[in-house]
Amino acid sequence: MKETDIAPILAALGHSARLSIFRLLVRAGETGLNIGEIGRHTGLPASTLAHHLGALVQVGLVRQEKHGREVVNHADILAVRGVLTTLIDECCIGVDVGQEEEMV
Numbered sequence: 001m002k003e004t005d006i007a008p009i010l011a012a013l014g015h016s017a018r019l020s021i022f023r024l025l026v027r028a029g030e031t032g033l034n035i036g037e038i039g040r041h042t043g044l045p046a047s048t049l050a051h052h053l054g055a056l057v058q059v060g061l062v063r064q065e066k067h068g069r070e071v072v073n074h075a076d077i078l079a080v081r082g083v084l085t086t087l088i089d090e091c092c093i094g095v096d097v098g099q100e101e102e103m104v
Contacts, residue, residue, distance in 0.1 A: 001086040009083050012059045017044060018052045022061055025075035032065070032074040 013019050024041050025033060033041075039049050053073060056062040060079045065072045 001082055006083050006086060008059045009061060009079065012055050012061060013080075015052070015055075017042070017048070018056055021049070021052055022056060022075055022080075025062060025073055026077065028075075030074070032072040034070050034072055038073065 013022060020042055021038060021044075024038060035046065035049060035053070038044075038053070039046060042049065044052070053062060053064075057064060061076055063074050063076050065074065
């Protein structure tokens with residue numbers, strides 16, 4: 001993954017409400033949670049919750065499935081795993097102090 005892909009994901013998780021929502025959805029697993037259930041667990045008002053869920057959906061951390069009138073939210077574990085794997089794979093590979101890093 002490129003830094004331009006990773007940065008928005010980490011930025012989304014950098015807000016405490018979004019991190020709380022994402023962690024809750026990770027704990028919920030494959031069954032996911034609807035907006036009402038997320039609201040009951042987090043105590044966030046519906047409009048605030050919708051805003052934060054939208055940000056998580058936009059960066060690909062949350063996927064939503066419509067079941068009739070209900071929208072079920074799921075954490076996309078593969079998306080966050082991709083970010084973490086990219087960062088961890090670079091661990092201890094060394095840095096050439098004579099060469100500048102390319103910022104993408």
